[in-house]
Amino acid sequence: MVPVGCGVFVVLNLAPLLVLAVPPIETQPEQVHISYPGLPGSMEVTWTTLAETEGSTVEYGLQGGRLFEMTAKGNATLFVDGGSERRKMYIHRVTLTDLRPASVYVYHCGSEAGWSDVFSFTALNESVSWSPRFAIYGDMGNENPQSLARLQKETQVGMYDVILHVGDFAYDMDEDNGRIGDEFMRQIQSIAAYVPYMTCPGNHESAYNFSNYRNRFSMPGNTEGLWYSWNVGSAHIISLSTEIYFFLDYGLDLVFKQYEWLKKDLEEANRPENRAERPWIITMGHRPMYCSNNDKDDCTKFESYVRLGRNDTKPPAPGLEELLYLYGVDLELWAHEHTYERLWPVYGYKVFNGSLERPYLNPKAPVHIITGSAGCREKHDTFVPNPRDWSAFRNTDYGYTRMQVLNNTHLYLEQVSDEQDGKVIDSIWVVKEKHGFSAWF
Numbered sequence: 001m002v003p004v005g006c007g008v009f010v011v012l013n014l015a016p017l018l019v020l021a022v023p024p025i026e027t028q029p030e031q032v033h034i035s036y037p038g039l040p041g042s043m044e045v046t047w048t049t050l051a052e053t054e055g056s057t058v059e060y061g062l063q064g065g066r067l068f069e070m071t072a073k074g075n076a077t078l079f080v081d082g083g084s085e086r087r088k089m090y091i092h093r094v095t096l097t098d099l100r101p102a103s104v105y106v107y108h109c110g111s112e113a114g115w116s117d118v119f120s121f122t123a124l125n126e127s128v129s130w131s132p133r134f135a136i137y138g139d140m141g142n143e144n145p146q147s148l149a150r151l152q153k154e155t156q157v158g159m160y161d162v163i164l165h166v167g168d169f170a171y172d173m174d175e176d177n178g179r180i181g182d183e184f185m186r187q188i189q190s191i192a193a194y195v196p197y198m199t200c201p202g203n204h205e206s207a208y209n210f211s212n213y214r215n216r217f218s219m220p221g222n223t224e225g226l227w228y229s230w231n232v233g234s235a236h237i238i239s240l241s242t243e244i245y246f247f248l249d250y251g252l253d254l255v256f257k258q259y260e261w262l263k264k265d266l267e268e269a270n271r272p273e274n275r276a277e278r279p280w281i282i283t284m285g286h287r288p289m290y291c292s293n294n295d296k297d298d299c300t301k302f303e304s305y306v307r308l309g310r311n312d313t314k315p316p317a318p319g320l321e322e323l324l325y326l327y328g329v330d331l332e333l334w335a336h337e338h339t340y341e342r343l344w345p346v347y348g349y350k351v352f353n354g355s356l357e358r359p360y361l362n363p364k365a366p367v368h369i370i371t372g373s374a375g376c377r378e379k380h381d382t383f384v385p386n387p388r389d390w391s392a393f394r395n396t397d398y399g400y401t402r403m404q405v406l407n408n409t410h411l412y413l414e415q416v417s418d419e420q421d422g423k424v425i426d427s428i429w430v431v432k433e434k435h436g437f438s439a440w441f
Contacts, residue, residue, distance in 0.1 A: 026051035027113035029092070031185035031216075033192030035199075036162075038220030038230040040126050041099045043196070045074075045109050046218045048185065049090045052076070053111040056092035060107035063120060067106060072096050079215040082208030083177035093218050099123035102130075119193040122161070128277050130233040131407065136164040137374035137400035138202065138286060138335020141171035142184040146375025146398035147418045148191075155191045160402075162232065163195055166335035167202025167242075167286030171376045173212035181212050199225060200239040202286035202336065209250050210243070227258050229265050235405045236269045236278045238262070238329075240285040242336075245305040245317065246298075255310075255317040262320075266327035270436060279408050279435040281329045288334035288370050289321055290343055292387035292394060297337065299370075300384075302349065321347065324366060328436035331411065335372035338381040339396050340415050342426060343368040346390040352440070359392075360430045364440045367430055369413060371401040393426050409433055 031048040045058050056076045059068035074094030081087045094109065102125040108116045125132070135151060154160065173181030191197065198219065205213035210226070219225035219239070229238040240262065244254040268274060269281055289307035291299035298304050309319030324332065325347050344351045345363035353359035360367065373380070375398045383394055397417040404412045414427035432439060 025114055027053045027111070029110040029114060029116040030189075031182065032109060032116050032119065032189050033185070033197050033217075034121055034195070035218050036124060036196040036220070036230055036232070037095055037218070038228070039097070041097060041101065041123070043096045043099060043105075043121060043123060044218045045094045045096065045107065046216075047092050047109050047116065048182070048216075049076075049092065049114070050088075052078075052090055053092075053113045055111045056094055056109075057111055058094040058096060058107055058109045060096060060105050062100070063104040063106050068108070077215070079211075081174065081178035082211055083174060085177040087177045087179075089178070089182075091215055101126045121194055121196075124161070124196070124232060128234050129407065132161045132233045132235070132405055133159065134162050134164055134403040135160045135400055136166065136284075136333055136369075136403055137371055138166035139168040139338055139372040139376050139378075140165070140374035141168075141376030141378075142180050142187065143171065143377040144375050144379065145187065147373075147400050147416075148187060148375070150416070150418055150422055151400065152190045155194055160195055163191060163197045164237075164284055164333065165197060165199045166284050166333055166371065167200050168204040168335065168372070168376070169199075169202070169213070170204075171378070172204045172207065173216065174207035178212060181216060185216060198230075198237075198239065200284050200286060201226060201241050201243050203243055203246065206243060206247050226254070227261060229269075231278055233405050234278050234408050235280040235282055236274075238265060238281065238283045240283060240320070242285045242287040242306045245310060246287075248313065252313055252317065255313075259318050259320075259323070263323060266323070266329075270327055275436055279432070280331070280405055280411060281327070281435070282331045282333065282405075283324060283329055284333040285320075286334065287336045288368065289332075290346060290368055290390060291337050291341060291370055292383050292391045293337045293339060294382045294384045295337075299334075299337070325440070326437055328439055329366050330432060330435060331430065332366050332368045333401075334368065334370045337370050337372045338376070338378060339370070339383065339394060340373050340399060340401070340426070341370040341394040342392045342413075342415075342428065343370075343390050344392045347440075349388070349390070351390050358431075360428050362433055362439065363430065369401060371415070373398050374400050375418070395425055397425065399425070
């Protein structure tokens with residue numbers, strides 16, 4: 001009892017307050033992201049719920065029009081993480097079709113059991129004369145995602161039309177029975193719910209046969225995002241798996257399947273009418289063929305598996321460098337090394353600059369960019385002190401790459417340092433008056 005005066009006492013209940021924990025609403029949509037399915041006038045919306053729901057729905061409409069006047073339905077697939085808890089989650093996919101090119105749409109997704117926040121996206125411009133703008137990076141983690149805040153803001157102010165994430169997500173998506181993957185997908189929602197988030201697998205996705213990668217993302221084609229291609233503006237973009245050369249337990253046949261698919265895709269892209277319409281061929285794959293890092297990775301070796309293939313398999317596994325060269329690939333984007341490195345035009349370990357004064361004017365071999373410094377718990381990599389002749393510029397700052405495919409002849413690349421407050425620390429114009437194999441001569 002506590003006296004309050006005049007002989008009056010009050011009894012205080014000093015028992016500890018009981019705070020009841022509110023369980024999460026497992027039917028609530030989260031981890032919303034969009035991707036381009038490869039069909040004109042379309043966009044795919046993907047999200048996760050932690051419990052099964054009745055239906056997978058996107059309600060959407062043109063910005064400035066009636067909100068949610070259109071509805072599209074899709075389906076959900078059960079994904080069971082391979083960890084000890086065998087956690088279940090439901091991955092929902094809905095494809096929006098007949099979108100008006102270059103128009104802004106407002107949308108939310110979910111079901112009567114819960115709806116997401118409201119997001120917006122711009123339907124891809126289908127014109128081959130359009131000049132799309134990209135942010136490109138790999139190796140971004142849930143911990144120490146150094147470049148994330150700047151990318152979030154730049155995406156939301158409309159600086160990018162597409163994101164290319166060149167492998168290695170979350171570090172790692174399978175950890176803590178998939179919870180690190182959940183958290184990472186929530187972190188990138190503020191980017192990936194607004195612009196197509198296009199991906200390729202890296203070595204940090206390898207657990208349980210890349211199951212977190214294959215289930216969480218929705219890419220064109222029918223390989224669960226291992227390899228695919230798509231068109232945007234005057235570019236044909238090819239996403240590849242370099243990891244099939246290193247995780248042979250998941251099937252040596254994947255190396256041959258990808259190689260045969262890639263050859264056919266390049267043949268189709270090089271048909272005269274197709275190459276005239278989309279002259280730029282750009283590849284993205286996680287592990288580079290070349291690098292000057294000081295870590296004994298595959299790219300530090302002349303006998304790189306990605307570049308030359310593997311002779312220790314039966315039959316020998318073909319590498320990628322010669323094939324990409326023979327079909328006149330213009331630009332090759334890589335990550336894996338936690339640094340930025342730009343190469344001179346290179347083939348077979350030799351430099352093939354356009355000229356001494358203007359090396360990227362009509363280069364005589366593909367241009368390589370390694371951009372794996374977005375930020376993760378493994379921090380930076382280091383470089384050898386004396387690189388080979390093909391190394392043109394290198395930097396260890398956290399950051400990412402911007403690219404714009406301006407027209408049939410001009411492509412612009414620049415590297416942003418997040419450590420230097422967004423300063424552009426490297427930039428080049430690649431100028432090609434001719435594309436294809438004949439451009440090398």
